Amino acid sequence: MAKLVIRRLIYMVPTMFAISVVTFLIIQLPPGDFLSTYIAELSSRGDAVDTRLVEALRERYGLNDPIYVQYYQWISHIVLQGDFGDSFLYRRPVADLIWNRLGLTIALAVATLLVSWAIAFPIGVYSAVKQHSAGDYAFTFIGFLGLATPNFLLALIFVWISFNYFGQSVGGLFSPEFADAAWNLGKVLDLLSHVWVPVLIIGMAGTASLIRVLRANLLDELRKPYVTTARAKGLPEWRIILKYPVRMALGPFISTAGWLLPSLIGGEVLVSIVIGLDTTGPLLVEALISQDMYLAGSFILILATLTVIGTLLSDLLLAWWDPRIRYAEG
Numbered sequence: 001m002a003k004l005v006i007r008r009l010i011y012m013v014p015t016m017f018a019i020s021v022v023t024f025l026i027i028q029l030p031p032g033d034f035l036s037t038y039i040a041e042l043s044s045r046g047d048a049v050d051t052r053l054v055e056a057l058r059e060r061y062g063l064n065d066p067i068y069v070q071y072y073q074w075i076s077h078i079v080l081q082g083d084f085g086d087s088f089l090y091r092r093p094v095a096d097l098i099w100n101r102l103g104l105t106i107a108l109a110v111a112t113l114l115v116s117w118a119i120a121f122p123i124g125v126y127s128a129v130k131q132h133s134a135g136d137y138a139f140t141f142i143g144f145l146g147l148a149t150p151n152f153l154l155a156l157i158f159v160w161i162s163f164n165y166f167g168q169s170v171g172g173l174f175s176p177e178f179a180d181a182a183w184n185l186g187k188v189l190d191l192l193s194h195v196w197v198p199v200l201i202i203g204m205a206g207t208a209s210l211i212r213v214l215r216a217n218l219l220d221e222l223r224k225p226y227v228t229t230a231r232a233k234g235l236p237e238w239r240i241i242l243k244y245p246v247r248m249a250l251g252p253f254i255s256t257a258g259w260l261l262p263s264l265i266g267g268e269v270l271v272s273i274v275i276g277l278d279t280t281g282p283l284l285v286e287a288l289i290s291q292d293m294y295l296a297g298s299f300i301l302i303l304a305t306l307t308v309i310g311t312l313l314s315d316l317l318l319a320w321w322d323p324r325i326r327y328a329e330g
Contacts, residue, residue, distance in 0.1 A: 004319060008312050019304040024071045027297045033063055034088040034291045074297065085294030089286065094298045097283060104173060105279040107191075112199045116207040124214030125246060131219065139211065146208030152270035155201050159274065171276035173198070198275055202268045214249055221245035254321050255314045 035054055058064050062073055077083040084094035127136045159171070172179070178190045221227065222245050230240045269281035280299070287296035 005316065008315065012308055012312065015308055016305060019308070020075050020301060021071070023297055023300045023304060024067075024074065026300065027293050028067055028070075030291060034293060035063065037291050074294070078298075078301070084298040087287070087292055087295040089290045089292045089295065094295050097295065098280065098298065098302070101278060101280045101283060104277070105281075108173075108195065108198060108202070108277070108279060111195060112203040112206070115199050116203040116210060119203075120207050120210035120214060124211045125218060125241070127211065127215040128218035128222065128249075129241060143208040143211050146204045147212075149204070150270075151201055151205060151268050152274050154204055155198075155271045155274040158197060158201060173277055198268075198271060198277060201271055201275075217249035217251065218245055221248050248322075251318060251322065254317045 035057055039054060062070055065073075074085065077085065082095070084098070086092065087094050087097055090097055123139050127139050130136050173191055173194050174187065175190050175194070178187045181187055222241075224245075227240060227245060230244060231237075269285055271277070272279045272281040273285065284296065284299045286292070287299060
């Protein structure tokens, strides 16, 4: 296990360097920059453009420097100082903008993951054990429906039903009276009363996918000789299923734990925009539209970094859960 960890950590260094380069190049690909977009917007409104101010901003943010110089300044500040730069759009440090929204995003991602596991596990086991039953067909139909329906469309349906039939809005994570209030028991309870809607919408496709994968894996395990041998020894059916096949089929549940980290930043961007959630997703979209280089680049870099770390954690959890993986890696 130690060799596996060391080898993966060594691989992460060149991987993260390549990711940082590609991230910066992607941000630089669109023509122009934030100041060009800002000038065009002022001109379209007929407002005067202070050229001296524009040149001062270009000099301040190093936009006149060659691209490799801009990259070096950006990545060196992040690595050596933990400074992600300042947002052009919000005129605030990028780190403050990200961390201010990260708490709610973490809560939403964790709640979605736990609910997905809690729903997918019993349904997946039931569908495999009761293959071709009426319940199996019903859950299969619901699962395919969940996989085929885009989350943002599901969010629009929820918003329409809630407004037309119940006269209520499902937007946001807090009621108006708690939106700017300090954290207390009332605000926590208000959050719990609102969070179930985005959790249900965001977790729909993931839950359906987990059900299908767990069902398929468990069906494969139930047909193996060791299950037949256990039954021949007279072991109770529930014990045979839970102790052996289910354990071997739980790989997808273990691996999805690593998906949690990148989802903290990316999340479901379109769902957050439709429902009006103050998470990190809408902030990333605004940064990309306005060509806010440091804000968008930091988002993409953090998302890629969390993806790499999440993949490492998933591999380690799978190696701990299944000794065959440790043997293969050793």
